[in-house]
Amino acid sequence: MTKNPSQPAITATGLRKSFGDKVVLDGIDLNVAEGTIFSLLGPNGAGKTTVVRILSTLIRPDAGEVRVAGHDLTREPNDVRAAIGVTGQFSAVDNLLTGEENLIMMADLHHLDKRAGRRRASELLDQFDLVDAGSKYVATYSGGMRRRLDLAMGLVASPRIIFLDEPTTGLDPRSRHTMWQIIRELVASGVTVFLTTQYLEEADELADRIAVLDQGRIVGEGTADELKRRVSGGHIRLQFTDVRGLESAANTLGEVSRDDDALTLQVPSDGSVRSLKALLDRLDDESIEVEELSVHTPDLDDVFFALTGHPSEHEKEPTQ
Missing domain, CATH: 3.30.70 (Alpha-Beta Plaits)
Incomplete structure (x- = not known):
């Protein structure tokens, strides 16, 4: 499948969310083209994870209209869930199972029959270079292997859209580059990737479009080059x-x-x-x-600081 920038995979208008008296999202708009990588940047506490949790139906927005894969987020949440995969910054794999067993468990949760589930697990182990590790317990995996397995689990149902919430946090440079290549291959096959990251070079390397979120608002959006041209110093x-x-x-x-x-x-x-x-x-x-x-x-570091006006914070977003 080729990229079709005219066909949105995700649209959001006037998205708002508060936790108590803390406003986390203050009316943001998003438009993510199908078959592209869209990266959401922002300091800790800016609202990135809250956006992912809303778009993936984990929590409801207070206001705003959202469509994901052509489905209304509020009225058709099950259709949205059937079209997406989600991988967080902390892997959700089961240490007491092997890699293959984790994938088969996920196939069962998606109601694939036994034969189809085993076939899909085998395909994903091969795609993510985990064939030799498939029969080993996940407790023995390195951080990079765990993250690859976690991403593979999110792809069991062949989603059209996958949300990657800081997927390479804590990985060494080699493992991070391996993940980047996997992400590129997913997009080449037609998958839309919604990526949140604090690694500015990651967004620069991967994203077709970037939005910078700060204090609940989108303060800049465009390609990496467009954003860099907005900053003085070139x-x-x-x-x-x-x-x-x-x-x-x-x-x-x-x-x-x-x-x-x-x-x-x-x-x-x-x-x-x-x-x-x-x-x-x-x-x-x-x-x-x-x-x-x-x-x-200017690089994206210059863009980030120019648009947010402050360095990254270390406070966490409020949770429900």
Whole structure:
């Protein structure tokens, strides 16, 4: 299945949720295209997990309209549940069962017949590179293996949409990259992934679109590149072979930062192709030669802090 950005997998309008006098979601709107990875970023306590719990029918919103996989969240919760899978930041596997037994148990919960359940378990063990570990008790698994099994369990019923709530928390870099590859393969097969994460490089690496949630509101949304262009600090670095070229360029370009020792100029830029072309045209008009050129854009760390206005907090979201 190919990506179809015109067909939403998830839509939410005016989503609100409070726990007592604590407002967790203050009227947020979401639109997640089918067959894409949508990442929700935010500091601890921003409301990310609450969004996932609502969209996956675990708790009801106080207000707002939500459709998941074409079904109304309030009026058709069973249809929504049949279309989704959920994997949290803490794996829900049973240590006293083998990997295969965990998958078969999940197949039973989804009312697959015995033969179909065993076939699906075998397929998932192979897909997640757990064939050799399938007959071993989960208590012996590494963190990365447990997380892969947990994700496999969420896919037993072949959901159209899967919610991954901080799925790589605590994993080592190698295991995290393995999970990233699995997520990409899921999306390539047509699955829609709704990803919450505190790892900004994870969202940058995976997400087709990113929304930043802070204090119950969406404070920024777009592709990673679009969000980065909203933050100041981007520049184009020009390297020259001699002082004459440096001087000519500095006089031509106006507001620049210069380093005479390194023979470089830093020209403010939003990193877009248009601004780069305009810069090169100005240099060409003046017959100024540049030895090297590199474009530097803000990263998602810059975006995160610019949009939220504060570093990550460590308070947990209220629970019902």
